[in-house]
Amino acid sequence: MTRDGEAALAGALLAPGTPAPAAVADAHRFNVYRNNVVVGLIDAVAATYPAVLALVGEAFFRAAARAFVLENPPRSPIMIDYGGAFPGWIAAFPPAASVPYLSDVARLEWAWTRAYNAADAPPLDLAHLVEIPPDELALARVTLHPSLQLMSSRYPIASLWAEATGRSPATELDLSRPESVLIARPDAAVDVRAITPTLRTFLNTLSSGGTVSEAAASLGDDQASVADCLTSLFELRIAVSLLPEPVADHRSAP
Numbered sequence: 001m002t003r004d005g006e007a008a009l010a011g012a013l014l015a016p017g018t019p020a021p022a023a024v025a026d027a028h029r030f031n032v033y034r035n036n037v038v039v040g041l042i043d044a045v046a047a048t049y050p051a052v053l054a055l056v057g058e059a060f061f062r063a064a065a066r067a068f069v070l071e072n073p074p075r076s077p078i079m080i081d082y083g084g085a086f087p088g089w090i091a092a093f094p095p096a097a098s099v100p101y102l103s104d105v106a107r108l109e110w111a112w113t114r115a116y117n118a119a120d121a122p123p124l125d126l127a128h129l130v131e132i133p134p135d136e137l138a139l140a141r142v143t144l145h146p147s148l149q150l151m152s153s154r155y156p157i158a159s160l161w162a163e164a165t166g167r168s169p170a171t172e173l174d175l176s177r178p179e180s181v182l183i184a185r186p187d188a189a190v191d192v193r194a195i196t197p198t199l200r201t202f203l204n205t206l207s208s209g210g211t212v213s214e215a216a217a218s219l220g221d222d223q224a225s226v227a228d229c230l231t232s233l234f235e236l237r238i239a240v241s242l243l244p245e246p247v248a249d250h251r252s253a254p
Contacts (some may be wrong), residue, residue: 024030039084043067046249048083049109051164052102064093080117084110101155101175107165108157108192111183115190118147123186123237124186129230136244138213141242142206143235147190150200150207157181159195186237195232198222202229203238 007239045065046053053061064118070090074082087110090096091103123145132140151157162168169220180200183192218224233239 016123033134038066038069042066042073044079045069045083045086048113049086049106051109051161053104054164055102055105055160056096056099060095064090064096068169071100080113086110098213101153101157101160102151104151104155104157105160106179107153108161108181108183109153111151111181112190112192115147115183116184118145118185121146124234124239124242126231126238127233128242129234132242135231138211138216140212140242141209142212142239142246143185143241144203144207145184145238147183147185148203148207148238150203151183152197152200153181153182154178157192157193162194174254178190182236182238184236184238190253191236196225198225199229199232202226206233 004060042062042065045062045068048137049061052196056064065086065110068086072085074088076082087103087106090106090140156173156177156179159168159171159173163170163173179194180197181192181201182200183190185191201218202225203216205218207210210218212230215229216223219225219229
């Protein structure tokens with residue numbers, strides 16, 4: 001088959017209702033295969049976004065996922081990479097407008113997938129922190145765990161995710177309550193938890209390459225929280241290295 005023929009075949013797979021390409025000998029079998037491809041992609045999206053599915057129900061989700069799949073065919077044969085565009089897509093999907101937090105929950109679920117598939121790295125323990133002199137600690141740069149994802153939302157998305165996936169009992173949530181969220185996999189399981197905006201700010205500065213003193217400065221007047229942020233950094237097992245800033249050599253070149 002020519003490249004043009006292969007392109008036509010691939011395009012027809014995600015174009016239900018259109019005739020089978022001319023190169024296809026058995027149109028009926030092709031239509032069955034085409035339907036199986038679409039259903040398989042819908043199932044892949046459902047596996048990645050179980051909380052979104054639980055929040056809107058099976059029928060709504062599969063209808064939305066079908067529309068997404070037809071508009072967003074896979075670009076790679078690696079299916080763990082498929083579905084990353086869904087949070088942005090669902091945010092603009094008119095029938096989902098009545099569930100304004102849905103896209104943020106979807107963003108959390110995609111962050112969970114990225115954390116789950118991230119590289120492993122042994123985290124430092126809390127004992128490492130107390131061994132570092134304060135003056136060296138202030139100048140240190142922290143390498144955070146490669147699985148770490150940080151989010152913030154106008155809605156309590158970590159709580160919504162936990163309830164929708166059965167990780168916590170259902171309660172009456174205040175949907176106007178914002179949450180900052182940490183997603184990481186320092187060990188076998190992915191950890192999803194709500195964190196304070198203060199800790200999120202501290203970690204964002206570190207993840208951008210800032211020193212510990214710069215992360216502390218980013219908290220402004222809330223310097224009392226610096227020690228808590230440092231402790232959380234190690235208790236959450238998301239620091240994998242902590243290196244002092246090298247001292248610049250101001251000697252003249254020979």
